Amino acid sequence: MSSNLAVLYDIPGPKARRRNLILTIVFLILLAAGLWWVYAKLDAKGQFDWKLWKPIFQANTWTTYLLPGLWNTIKAALISVVIALPIGALLGVARLSDHRWVRWVASVIVEFFRAIPVIILMVFAYTLWFTVFGSSSPLASVVIGLVLYNGSVLAEVFRAGIQSLPKGQTEASMAIGLSKSQMMGQILLPQALTAMLPAVVSQLVVILKDTALGGLLLMGYNELRRAANTAGTNLKDQLQMYVLIAVVYIVLNLLLTSTASLLEKRLRRGKRGPRELAVMMTGAEAGGGPSMVVTDEQGNQTIA
Known part of the structure; x- marks a missing residue:
């Protein structure tokens, strides 16, 4: 083996394996003790009584509270994704433009909206919408805030994905006479898509979760978290409702990531090699x- 080869990981010896085993056992004991403490506290408060958990399994709870809130969450996330993805791609390509003024404008937009918290963008959009149109639109405010912030973040994802490709791809495209737009649309973006997909999906998960910020701030936007909060207040099982919506968010995110994984495998399989x-x-x-x-x-x- 070459002496210049960098060693990334040393196989642990007997002492290291013994130390790792002891640390693992100690961690598991502390974790079990912490979980038992939480369980004991909740049980002492009667939080595991069936009467508190029963409402989340009743159809009326879902039809009256949770399903309308879930639909508003999914609707805002879908609209935001559909708008933010092309905006992100456009800004990402613009930051790689040969024209300095195009790069400058795109950079200002991206850095400006990435620097502002999405919750402030939602409040600003809500206020601006009311000022311009004379009426409030919580859904539009949430979507605008999500698009402005996540579109800017996705622009950096697209830019990094394109720049990660070997320079030979760009040189080959220029050598066969492709224009910049043809090179981006036919050569670079399709190849970069597979590499960018995990980062893009992570940002889509962020969009889905950030819809809850709109329900936290904007009156009239009854998304899943606000719906669960209302149901918990009326049915007097606040903790149980929040456990339920946590599970719902986990399921939604798992579906999103699983779909993206299948798409990534299909894209890779579609290539000849x-x-x-x-x-x-x-x-x-x-x-x-x-x-x-x-x-x-x-x-x-x-x-x-």
Whole structure:
């Protein structure tokens, strides 16, 4: 083995394994003790009585409170995602523009809205909407706040994804005469999409969860958290309702990440295999134009 090879991880010896085992046991004991303490406190308050948990299994609780709130949460998240994704892609590409003024404008927009907390953007949008139209629209205010903030964050995700591609992709595109828009739309963005997908999905999860901020601040926006709070107040089982909506949020996020994982696998499977494209400026092709050398996973090279 080469002496220049960096060692990333040393296999633990007997003492290290013994120490790790002891620390693991101590941690599990402390965790079990903490969970038991929480359980004992809740049990002493009667929080595990069936009469407090029964309402969350009743159809009337869902139809009256939770389902309308869940629909408002999903609706705001979907609208925000549909708008924020293309805005993020546009701003991300603009930050890579050859025109300085385009890069400058896009950079100002991205850095400005990334620096402002999304909750302030929602309140500002609510106030601005009322000032301009003379009426309030909590849903529009939530969507505007989410789009402005998350669109700016997604712009950085798109920019980083494009810049992570090998420079040979850009050079090859320019060598075969593609314009900047063709290079972005046909070469760089499709390849970067697979690499960006985990980060994009993480931001979509943030959008879904941040819809709760609108219900916390804006009167009239009855999303899932506010609906559960109202149900808990009326049915006198506040803790149980918050446990329930925590589970609902976890399920929604798992569905979102699972769908994204399936999409990522499908995108990778749709490719014929990992290929490295290089442009060879040779006179072998007719007219002396650039030829494309394709190297497949077995190392075989062909000229396209």
